[in-house]
Amino acid sequence: MNYSYELLKKWDFDYIWHPFTQMAEYKQKDPIIIEKGEGSYLIDVQGKRYIDGVSSLWVNIHGHNRKEINDAIIQQLQKIAHSTMLGIANVPAILLAKKLIEITPKNLNKVFYSDNGSTAMEVALKIAYQYWVNKGDKQRTKFVTLKNGYHGDTIGAVSLGGIDLFHAVYKPLLFETYSVSSPYCYRCPFKLSFPSCGLECLNELEDTVKKHKAEIAAISMESTIQAAGGMIVLPPGYMKGAREIADRYQIPLILDEVAVGFGRTGKMWGCEHEGIAPDIMAIAKGITGGYLPLAATLVTDNIYEAFEGDFTKTFYHGHSYTGNPLGCVAALACIDIFERENTLEKLKMKIEHLSKRLKEFWELKHVGDIRQKGFIVGIELVRNKETKEEYPYHERIGFQVIYKAREKGVIIRPLGNVIVILPPLSINIKELDKLLDVIRWAIREVTEK
Ligand SMILES: *Cc1c(COP(=O)(O)O)cnc(C)c1O
Numbered sequence: 001m002n003y004s005y006e007l008l009k010k011w012d013f014d015y016i017w018h019p020f021t022q023m024a025e026y027k028q029k030d031p032i033i034i035e036k037g038e039g040s041y042l043i044d045v046q047g048k049r050y051i052d053g054v055s056s057l058w059v060n061i062h063g064h065n066r067k068e069i070n071d072a073i074i075q076q077l078q079k080i081a082h083s084t085m086l087g088i089a090n091v092p093a094i095l096l097a098k099k100l101i102e103i104t105p106k107n108l109n110k111v112f113y114s115d116n117g118s119t120a121m122e123v124a125l126k127i128a129y130q131y132w133v134n135k136g137d138k139q140r141t142k143f144v145t146l147k148n149g150y151h152g153d154t155i156g157a158v159s160l161g162g163i164d165l166f167h168a169v170y171k172p173l174l175f176e177t178y179s180v181s182s183p184y185c186y187r188c189p190f191k192l193s194f195p196s197c198g199l200e201c202l203n204e205l206e207d208t209v210k211k212h213k214a215e216i217a218a219i220s221m222e223s224t225i226q227a228a229g230g231m232i233v234l235p236p237g238y239m240k241g242a243r244e245i246a247d248r249y250q251i252p253l254i255l256d257e258v259a260v261g262f263g264r265t266g267k268m269w270g271c272e273h274e275g276i277a278p279d280i281m282a283i284a285k286g287i288t289g290g291y292l293p294l295a296a297t298l299v300t301d302n303i304y305e306a307f308e309g310d311f312t313k314t315f316y317h318g319h320s321y322t323g324n325p326l327g328c329v330a331a332l333a334c335i336d337i338f339e340r341e342n343t344l345e346k347l348k349m350k351i352e353h354l355s356k357r358l359k360e361f362w363e364l365k366h367v368g369d370i371r372q373k374g375f376i377v378g379i380e381l382v383r384n385k386e387t388k389e390e391y392p393y394h395e396r397i398g399f400q401v402i403y404k405a406r407e408k409g410v411i412i413r414p415l416g417n418v419i420v421i422l423p424p425l426s427i428n429i430k431e432l433d434k435l436l437d438v439i440r441w442a443i444r445e446v447t448e449k
Pocket of ligand 1: 258
């Protein structure tokens with residue numbers, strides 16, 4: 001069973017089509033082929049160790065190969081791996097739903113399972129639409145969304161999103177939304193400075209809702225930060241303002257907590273920073289601590305009650321692996337670690353350390369902006385610091401930096417010209433320092449030499 005690196009590489013190139021990857025570029029490099037994980041590290045088939053600087057794309061929380069989560073899965077595996085949730089229940093799905101209701105904002109009282117962030121958002125938007133239909137209002141076919149948003153890659157989720165690079169090509173397939181300006185302070189759509197920009201964006205949101213209120217099923221946005229859109233932190237008060245607008249016009253608010261949920265921002269849920277709660281909330285990425293695909297869409301009693309009654313009100317949606325028991329026990333073990341180890345308490349000091357260390361990055365010649373929220377960082381590289389002139393796309397400056405970082409044992413991924421840092425919450429200070437040292441070095445190597 002021990003295949004050589006060369007053979008694995010050949011089969012990788014021969015048989016796999018990688019996501020979000022230009023395969024022609026991918027094949028020009030020796031691929032990293034991961035075999036093992038250990039805490040903050042990924043280990044490849046040749047035994048080289050890399051810090052997992054993006055938590056395997058947001059999902060890893062407590063480190064790789066955690067005994068508690070491994071054991072929970074093994075124990076469950078000896079009982080049953082999967083049974084359907086269509087019309088019957090299973091033990092871990094029940095226990096996890098109860099737990100999720102306890103730890104999420106208190107107006108959210110029902111859990112609808114699916115298996116990834118995109119489906120959690122598909123479920124959210126279908127629920128929002130059918131909520132109105134079930135109440136006898138069939139006119140509400142529109143959603144209010146934010147420009148530059150990202151909610152996943154299925155067609156409904158892409159329709160809610162607005163990142164041209166990923167989404168423009170599918171435009172003919174998408175449904176239309178009322179899309180309003182994103183409060184992107186660094187490149188303010190209104191050329192205002194913070195916080196007036198956020199207020200101006202809220203005014204636009206309110207005007208749009210007011211104008212079209214009879215057609216709108218829900219207001220939908222990413223919680224706290226536009227992640228894939230380049231780590232755009234929403235100005236404080238923005239989500240609260242959106243909540244007030246939703247209330248004023250009695251339209252449900254959908255918050256996508258897929259990326260920021262499970263402690264990423266320093267609090268369990270991003271919306272806690274604003275003291276608000278959505279009517280519908282999508283969670284996924286960190287839910288199983290990065291182990292298994294699982295997601296959930298949580299709703300209020302008010303939303304749920306519109307579906308309970310006769311058959312015409314049924315929510316006809318479900319996936320083969322909905323409420324998968326292995327995923328649910330992994331999620332329970334992941335939440336249990338948060339509670340037993342005081343993960344969020346310990347994270348505070350790491351977030352402070354991270355903020356302090358990021359100050360050094362401001363001094364670099366080609367760092368145009370640094371955005372941080374909790375354990376999420378985006379460092380925007382610019383050709384000219386004064387004019388904020390961007391690096392052209394074809395220079396692939398972000399990719400050059402991450403390839404450089406690999407040489408010194410760090411795996412990260414860029415978003416265009418933005419270097420992303422989001423280590424597992426369990427990373428220790430020494431590892432965090434190494435991660436930052438390597439990234440700083442890689443940025444200088446690529447942009448200053
Ligand atoms: C990643 C992401 C999704 C999609 O989740 P997948 O599990 O990749 O389908 C949805 N919303 C946000 C905010 C995300 O960051």
